[in-house]
Amino acid sequence: MGAGDSQLIIDQFGAFVGKHSERLRVSLKGQVVEERPFHGLEHVLVASGGVALSSDLIQACAERGIPISFISRVGHPYARVMSSGLVGTVRTRREQLLAYLDERGVALARAFSSGKVKNQAVLLKYMAKYRKGNAPEVFEKARAAAESLEGFAERIQVVKGDSVDEVRQDILTLEGHAAKVYWEAAGELLIPETDWQGRHTRGARDLVNSALNYGYGMLYCQAERAIMLAGLDPYAGFLHADRAGKPSLVLDLVEEFRQMTVDRAVFGLVNKGVGLEVEGGLLTEESRRTIAEKVNERLETEERYEGKKHKLRTVIQSQARRVAVYVRGEGRPYRAWVGRW
Amino acid sequence: MGAGDSQLIIDQFGAFVGKHSERLRVSLKGQVVEERPFHGLEHVLVASGGVALSSDLIQACAERGIPISFISRVGHPYARVMSSGLVGTVRTRREQLLAYLDERGVALARAFSSGKVKNQAVLLKYMAKYRKGNAPEVFEKARAAAESLEGFAERIQVVKGDSVDEVRQDILTLEGHAAKVYWEAAGELLIPETDWQGRHTRGARDLVNSALNYGYGMLYCQAERAIMLAGLDPYAGFLHADRAGKPSLVLDLVEEFRQMTVDRAVFGLVNKGVGLEVEGGLLTEESRRTIAEKVNERLETEERYEGKKHKLRTVIQSQARRVAVYVRGEGRPYRAWVGRW
Structure with a gap:
């Protein structure tokens, strides 16, 4: 357990x-x-x-x-039990849907996307610092990649437009370039025995991608919970477009947390050589347990947030509330959380 | 089972x-x-x-x-399991929230409310027809009450305003007058042994009100399911105002079904003297089972809907879809379902 x-x-x-x-x-x-x-x-x-x-x-x-969430063996969240009385006031969702049509949606999409890319840079720097002494060329390459990512994040932050539909393609293009830089550089920071052929999402059968997908599934459950508790509609995102059955706001909110929760946990396990295993393209039960424990450990870790130390799990909840406050026009503009290296 | x-x-x-x-x-x-x-x-x-x-x-x-719904001993739906991928496209919910601000919301509120009052009249006429021979004065009183209800329904249908917030109070006032007529007349149609002190909602401890509340709880689960499957937000109603934790659209949609599903089932059981029991203010397990079976039987009964015979359960689902179609501007104005006597 x-x-x-x-x-x-x-x-x-x-x-x-x-x-x-x-x-x-x-x-x-x-x-x-x-x-x-x-x-x-x-x-x-x-x-x-x-x-x-x-x-x-x-x-x-x-x-x-x-809430009680259910996750499959490949990390796909397949069901949840929600209280019938929990989902709260509709005013937040009303504003969330209106925000899609105006500059609030643009600001949120920029924040989620640039937040992810900034955290990609942070994780590369974090992993690289342990290599400075024993592998200076690896260290230098990772630092260069991190700088390139910071450049992409800045460019995402200044994309202009009147609604998120107008700016989405520009943001996703920059994000795509950043992803290429990040995953290549991350691969260089894994121990040489690792079978890493680049990032694959659904249907991945190799160890690292399977482990990442399983961890992301856990993160989705966490973000979905946070979003529901904040009174937001998980299916009405900004950066991720409306598509039937796609919890696009969950996918938006996890962007700034992927690297510092899941990637860091999985890369750490891989580099420690803890013997994660896939059998027939699926993680073994023992491997899933190891990953779940490690990701959970990350979620329980205290990180800096708004000038204080908070568990990452709490930061996710607070950020969902920040989205709600921002769309309701009650608070300062939404800013992504960025970790430290 | x-x-x-x-x-x-x-x-x-x-x-x-x-x-x-x-x-x-x-x-x-x-x-x-x-x-x-x-x-x-x-x-x-x-x-x-x-x-x-x-x-x-x-x-x-x-x-x-x-979906899997959970209902407490007093008929309060306390939880549900939903698929994580089920809740579908957000476009319907977007339009639902916008409809609150314009004449679509007014039309829906009028339809839900007048639909309920019309069905109150239908149920009184249905119950009265068996008394025409043996108790003509009871029959006449019920018929008069039904006519009065039809008058209220007509008045609700012509309430005018630009948004539902403007017309809600007028509609609820008419609905309140109608409720008084209905519950008094219904009481007259119950067998004389019945302990009927008028309608009470939450916290009722007498038999008939407890039985009604339990049945309504079942109906809420059914309507909530229909609303979720239609891609609507259960918490964003029209006739019932926004209030945190109140599934106001569920309460809206059940209005036109209360009488012909739950009231008819419960009154039927009471008048057959089937020995429903409360112990310490709560229905016994056996009584709950009897009520659940009877309400379920009603939901499985075929009724006329759009020119054909359909199970009442299917009518509820179709009406939820009708709400969705109407708010999206794709179909004819929403009309409440009205039963036959």
């Missing part, structure tokens, strides 16, 4: 998750293997088949506003 | 709901008590505590677009 203070990951086949008094209780073959008070619990992630949940647990979580 | 062709009601304490091949399987103490192919299944309603669900079942339902 998963560690983490506020997120509980259920990843064992055959686990039964029930409610016992004021606690969530996980049993395996009739033996209690974990208990967790509802107080302080923020999210339950079911990451295995063959798990059973009691309706009393579902009711207890719903009443306390604790 | 529940009957019904397309909705499955899980109402037994201790039931385990799993997936077996292409079927949903319900077991009780290790014995299979029901199997249902996923094909043709449209909705799973968990109406008891102490039910366990497997993650494989949840995945199978999510992949097939079958």
Whole structure:
């Protein structure tokens, strides 16, 4: 079962998750293997088949506003349990949809995209600093790539237009160039044994891409939860265009968090040679557990945000609220979170 | 366990709901008590505590677009499992939110409200016709009440204004007068043994109101499902104003269905003297099961809709789609469904 203070990951086949008094209780073959008070619990992630949940647990979580997310073996979030009374006021969603048509949408799309590219630069610099002594040429290449990425981020920030539909193509083109630089440079920073043929999204069968996709799936669950709790519509994004069944605002919000949560966790595991495995194109159960623990550890790590230390998980929640505040016209312009190296 | 062709009601304490091949399987103490192919299944309603669900079942339902709703002992829908990929295109919700600001919202509010009042008249006439011979004075009173209701419905249909916020109070005032007429007249049509002190919503502890509230809870689940599948936001209603956590569009859509699904089912049970019971202000498990079966039977009943016979359940789904089509400006004005007596 998963560690983490506020997120509980259920990843064992055959686990039964029930409610016992004021606690969530996980049993395996009739033996209690974990208990967790509802107080302080923020999210339950079911990451295995063959798990059973009691309706009393579902009711207890719903009443306390604790979402339960379900993720498949390849990291695809396939379902969630939401409280029927949780989704809150519609005013935020009203403004969210209107923001799509005006300069607020442009500002958000620029912020999400440039935020991602800035964090790509940060992660390259973070990984490179350990190579300065033993591999100065690797260090220099990574630094050069990071500088190039910072250039792309600046160019994204000044793309102009009246609505997000007008500027999307320009932003995505710059983002595409940046992605090429980033993934090539990241590959150079992995240990030479790594089978890295470049980034692939859905349907990837190699180890690193499978691990990234699984981690991103966890991140999507986290961002979706944050977006729902902020009263936003997960399907009405800005940078990612409307498409049926695509949670485009989730995909928007994760952009600034991909590198410092998932990429950093996965690259760290790969470079430590911890023996992640794919079998028949799928991560093994043990590998999925290792990745989930590592990503969760990252989400529990404190990072600087608005002048204070906060867990990354909390930063994601705060940033979703920032989007809501911004579209409602109540706060300062939205700024992406950028990590430190 | 529940009957019904397309909705499955899980109402037994201790039931385990799993997936077996292409079927949903319900077991009780290790014995299979029901199997249902996923094909043709449209909705799973968990109406008891102490039910366990497997993650494989949840995945199978999510992949097939079958929502799972949870309802408490007093009929309060407390949670639902939704597919992460189901909620569809955002264009409908965009138009839904814009419709709130213009004459589309006015037309919808008038239709929902007058639809309810017309169906109140229909149900009184339906119940009265069996009394014409043996109690002509009861019959006459009910007919007079029905005529009065038809008058209110006509007045609601001609309320004028530029936005729903402008007309809401006028509509609700007329609706309030109608409700008084309806519930008084309905009380006269119940058998004399009935303890009927008038209509109470939340917190009711008497039999008839508790039974109505439980039935309405089932109807809310049905309408919420229909609204989500139509791509509408359940929290952005017209007649019912925005309020945090209130699924106002669900409350709007159920108006035209309350009488012919729930009231008719509950009044029928009461008048047959089937022995519904409250204990300590709560319906007994047996009573809840009886009500759920009867309401479900009504939902499975074929009624006239757009010139053809359709199950009431299908009519609810079609009406939700009609709302979506209307706000998108693609179809004729929305008209409430009105039953026959």
